Amino acid sequence: MSKIIGIDLGTTNSVSCYIEQGEPRIIINEEGARLTPSTVGFSKDGDRFVGDIAKRQLLMYPENTIHSIKRFIGRQFSEVRSDTSKVAFKIVDIGDDTIGIEVGGKTYTPQQVSAFILQKVKKSAEDFLGEPIDKAVITVPAYFSDRQRQATKDAGRIAGLDVLRIINEPTAAALAYTIRRKSAATIAVFDFGGGTFDISILDVDTDVAEVKATAGNNHLGGNDIDNRLVDWLASEFKKANGLDVSGDRMVRQRLLEAAEKAKMDLSTSLETEIHLPFLTADESGPKHLQTVLTRATFEFLVEDLLRKAIDECEKALIESKLETTEIDEVIMVGGSSRIPKIQEMVKALFVGVPLNKSFNPDEVVAVGAAVQAGMLGGTVKDVTLLDVTNFSLGIEIEGRRSAKLIPKGSTVPVVRTQMVSTVVDNQKTVKIHVLQGEEELAKDNISLGEFELTNIQPAPRGVPRIEVTFTIDTDGIVNVSARDVRTGAQQGITIHSPSGMSQQAIDDARHQLQQADEDDEIGKEAQDLRHSVEKQLFALENFLRDSKLSLKKREIFDTEQALKRGRMALVKKADAEALRELSQYLNNYQAHLKQRVDSAAGGSISVALTGPE
Numbered sequence: 001m002s003k004i005i006g007i008d009l010g011t012t013n014s015v016s017c018y019i020e021q022g023e024p025r026i027i028i029n030e031e032g033a034r035l036t037p038s039t040v041g042f043s044k045d046g047d048r049f050v051g052d053i054a055k056r057q058l059l060m061y062p063e064n065t066i067h068s069i070k071r072f073i074g075r076q077f078s079e080v081r082s083d084t085s086k087v088a089f090k091i092v093d094i095g096d097d098t099i100g101i102e103v104g105g106k107t108y109t110p111q112q113v114s115a116f117i118l119q120k121v122k123k124s125a126e127d128f129l130g131e132p133i134d135k136a137v138i139t140v141p142a143y144f145s146d147r148q149r150q151a152t153k154d155a156g157r158i159a160g161l162d163v164l165r166i167i168n169e170p171t172a173a174a175l176a177y178t179i180r181r182k183s184a185a186t187i188a189v190f191d192f193g194g195g196t197f198d199i200s201i202l203d204v205d206t207d208v209a210e211v212k213a214t215a216g217n218n219h220l221g222g223n224d225i226d227n228r229l230v231d232w233l234a235s236e237f238k239k240a241n242g243l244d245v246s247g248d249r250m251v252r253q254r255l256l257e258a259a260e261k262a263k264m265d266l267s268t269s270l271e272t273e274i275h276l277p278f279l280t281a282d283e284s285g286p287k288h289l290q291t292v293l294t295r296a297t298f299e300f301l302v303e304d305l306l307r308k309a310i311d312e313c314e315k316a317l318i319e320s321k322l323e324t325t326e327i328d329e330v331i332m333v334g335g336s337s338r339i340p341k342i343q344e345m346v347k348a349l350f351v352g353v354p355l356n357k358s359f360n361p362d363e364v365v366a367v368g369a370a371v372q373a374g375m376l377g378g379t380v381k382d383v384t385l386l387d388v389t390n391f392s393l394g395i396e397i398e399g400r401r402s403a404k405l406i407p408k409g410s411t412v413p414v415v416r417t418q419m420v421s422t423v424v425d426n427q428k429t430v431k432i433h434v435l436q437g438e439e440e441l442a443k444d445n446i447s448l449g450e451f452e453l454t455n456i457q458p459a460p461r462g463v464p465r466i467e468v469t470f471t472i473d474t475d476g477i478v479n480v481s482a483r484d485v486r487t488g489a490q491q492g493i494t495i496h497s498p499s500g501m502s503q504q505a506i507d508d509a510r511h512q513l514q515q516a517d518e519d520d521e522i523g524k525e526a527q528d529l530r531h532s533v534e535k536q537l538f539a540l541e542n543f544l545r546d547s548k549l550s551l552k553k554r555e556i557f558d559t560e561q562a563l564k565r566g567r568m569a570l571v572k573k574a575d576a577e578a579l580r581e582l583s584q585y586l587n588n589y590q591a592h593l594k595q596r597v598d599s600a601a602g603g604s605i606s607v608a609l610t611g612p613e
Helices: 052-056 081-086 110-129 146-158 169-178 222-241 249-265 295-320 340-349 364-377 503-550 553-571 576-598
Strands: 004-009 013-020 023-026 040-042 048-050 090-093 099-103 106-108 135-140 162-168 185-192 197-204 208-217 271-282 285-294 329-333 384-386 393-397 401-406 414-420 430-436 446-453 466-472 478-484 490-494
Touching: 004 110, 004 169, 004 364, 013 110, 013 364, 023 364, 040 052, 040 110, 048 052, 048 110, 099 110, 106 110, 110 135, 110 146, 135 146, 135 169, 135 364, 146 162, 146 446, 162 169, 162 364, 169 185, 169 197, 169 208, 169 329, 169 364, 185 295, 197 295, 208 295, 222 249, 222 285, 222 295, 249 271, 285 295, 295 340, 329 340, 329 364, 393 414, 393 466, 401 414, 401 466, 430 478, 446 478, 446 490, 503 553, 503 576, 553 576
Parallel strands: 004 135, 135 162, 185 329, 208 384
Antiparallel strands: 004 013, 013 023, 040 048, 090 099, 099 106, 185 197, 197 208, 271 285, 393 401, 393 430, 414 466, 430 446, 466 478, 478 490
16 A cells, blocks of 8 residues: 655645654655745746745745745635735636636636645655655644635645545644653644644543644734734835835835744844845935844734734633643644744743643644554554534524534534424425534525425425434535435535535646646756756867867868857757757767867868758
8 A cells, every 4th residue: 555645735834744664754855855835936938836946936026926825725716805915926816706826827726726735745755755645634724614625625636646634733733742642631732833823622642632622713824923024124114215115016025035034033032133135226226124123022013913822722722611720731833833922922821831842843733644644544553533623514594594503613523413494385495505604694604505405295384394414524524415304305415615626627627737747847858958958068169169279160160150059049948859959969069079189190080960950
């Protein structure tokens, strides 16, 4: 059986892991790093880059570089309008309120962009392990909706992965914790990442992990802290120079990079200097930014954001019906959990409870995903995982209200049945509208789908007995069925999120990705050939300079023409076939010239080669 890897598909970075002889091993990517930036870039020629290479071009081509795509996956365009100004790439509505990312004249869905990242992770794993990888467990924030989970699974399928399980990030962190745990404990997993925040409270033992409560905010993370610092830097620059640079996307990207570095510096020092020369210019000349950010100023600027995380912790404690004194440890997960102020606030909430920072906060989620993968593959001892629903599920009832059938916090797998009836006399059909959310009015919740139960026997309103059954399996897949008790007529639906892709759409996207890979291979071959031709031209140029006295005038002329032809091919970016022919010609040409010069003492050798036109 091929290895199953665990993948933490992060907002800022992605990590993959596998289990070897019972121990988790982080997979090293092709650049030799443990973290792969969740960044996709496109060159002006349409070439695609993923990871560190893409991140490096952020400053030069911010509009061609997609980052933080996790914040957009599974959401609708109307939901992300406020986020569009915070990124340099173009977000558009491609119809039906569906998000599209427009780059270089092409449009990609968030699922496709995420698939580019997953494909990079998959390839790194295959190179590292030396075998094909086609199965994975992928983590998502605990507070991801059904639509976002389905979209993540679709991204994996586009990338050529069979996604065996979607698992919550804090639950994955808890699994990583259990593999070395020798006794029972009640823990809180504080997961503060680049784009999302989650808090889960669990009872764990050597062979069980039971989620007691979970809370979170999908719009709270390190990115929000960075953006807050960017706004401050822009205001400081305006005070000093009288120029408003907040609308300049390239300037904003430079500020964002400086803000991220300053945030990291302040985790270990009390102040940091920010110096950005030539940030912009006006008629009086170039303008620079130079300022000092202290830890105290930083904490003042972001305290309200950090407070939101603590508010979610308090909600989870209330839901779990536990006191802070009943928590044994708080596991710190996610890069933003390194911020000293947030650690101080967590300690103030969980008085006397130790913070467990023994895990690498960037990698622990991937380790937990690998543990889950190992359990599915039979290489790790099974741990009973009892997760909970993060949103209530219900149906729309009379008065356009929402009736909860499975309340938030229910342990999965779960089955719930509810009796409903007709609202008018002699009603022959009943529409079952499935909702997700906590709001009283149906319109304020997320619609997961709807279906109709037909052939109901005519009867006065309220008489027919219709049994509605909700089922949620361990993968979080929702099934809803309705049955007329009197007639036995039955109808049902397996919920596929409105943002979920059809099998045809997934196949098409996967084919496009494979075609793009083939184009990339062709492009890489052409790039390698261009490099080879360039080296040959330098070698021929050196040979001409060193051997000019030994060459005849015709040979010098022919060599100069060969050099000119080669340089022209590079300038015009000739295709792989033309470059291959040119490379062979240059190789033969120089070999003949060298042979002629070396044997000049023994008589001349005629050189009469015809190069490619």
